[in-house]
Amino acid sequence: MVDRPKKPSALATTPGLPPQAQVNISHSNSRVSAVLPTGESVEILLYGATIISWKDAKGNEKLWLSEAAKLDGSKAVRGGVPLVFPVFGTAPDHAPTSKLPQHGFARSSRWEFLGKSTSESSTLSSSSAGDDSVKLDFGLSPSNLSEESRKAWPFEFGLIYSVTLGRESLTTSLVVRNEGEKAWEFQTLMHTYFRIKDISQISITGLESSPYTDKVLSGASFTSPSTALTLSSKTDRVYTPAGGPSSAVIIKEGGKKKFGIVRDNMSEVVVWNPWAEDARGMADFSPNEGYKEMLCVEAGAVKGWQKLEQGETWEGGQVIMAAN
Incomplete structure (x- = not known):
């Protein structure tokens, strides 16, 4: 159901109605936060539409957030x-985005909260548990940008970023539309910081026998081995x-599945850990x-550029499943 801003609050507690997402x-x-009837929660800053918390029903945090992260809108959030939009890193050789700061302006602009929608279980046995998920929509357009950003990237665009909290998943999707008469190009990425217990116990599968560029080694190209990836030094x-x-x-x-990531129209995956020296x-x-x-x-579309002509739309996203 679509939320109505002036809906009587009594409806949320009317006898006979299943519990609703809050x-x-x-x-x-x-900030915008959402909690499912079963206890899962998500919290998003309107600054950057940055997700700063995702917890399971037991209150266990799934995301890492730096203790020194700035949450007051003074700079992009660490964690x-x-x-990331419309450029990944910096692109001094790509004239349209060459004047933008690292990772563009989406993460450092204030977004608009467009509203929520919810879904209930389709099975009779669990329908009494109430909402299974809640989707929060956020919008960004040139009117939201600073004058500096508008001068650096003077194109007409519209972004809709959706964050969907499920009982065992978090889905993030982005719709990009060219609202102007001139074609333009962009890159985008969802820079997810996962919370873990011990990096030395981590392995990543799904990247075997895949081409990659190593930014630690000046962007040299390689093909990964047929074994799982482990980290023991700075990785980018x-x-x-x-x-x-x-x-x-x-x-x-420790050999047990912690997270699974499936992407939609996001061809690249960035793996990053700063390790000791860079962290300091x-x-x-x-x-x-x-x-x-x-x-x-990090799921992204960052190799080369996505081009949109007048009126064209691009959409991509990821679904993150969390193991219990």
Whole structure:
């Protein structure tokens, strides 16, 4: 059902109605949070539409957020799920985006909250449990941008970013539309920081026998071995998984599945961990040893450019499944 802003609050507790997902706007209208009847929750900053928390029904946090992350809109958030658009990293040789800061402006602009929608279980046995999921929609257009960003990237566009909280999953999807008369190009990425217990116990499958570029080694190209990926030093790689977007990338800890990621129209997967030296060098990365408890596995469209002509639309996203 679609939420109505002036819906009587009594409806939420009317006898006979199944429990509903609760959505709240807090922190002086700067954050949106949602909680399912079963206890799962998500919290999103309107600054960057950045997801800063995702918890299961027991209250266990799934995302890593730096203790020094700025949540006041003064700079992009270190942790959670920042959204990269319209450029991945920097692109000094790509004239249309050459003047933009690293990772573009989406993660450092204030988005509009467009509303929520919910879904109930389709099975009779569990329908009494109430809403199975809640979808939160956020919008960004040129009117939301700073004057500096508008000058650096003077194109007409519309973005709709949807965050769907399920009982065992988190889905993020982005719709990009060219609202102007001129064609333009973009890159995008969902920069997910996963919370783990021990990086030395992590292995990643789904990237075997796949081409990748290694940004630690000046962008050199390689093909990954046929074994699972483990990390023991600074890692910054862009993979194009051989199995395609619908083939799951699995994060295991101690041999047990922790997360599974399936992508839609996102051909690349970035794997990043700053390791000790780089973590110490980032003022907003805290604690310094936090690199042992985080891992970025990021779904994106970042090799080459997505081009949109006037009126054209692009859509992509990811579904993250969390193991109990």
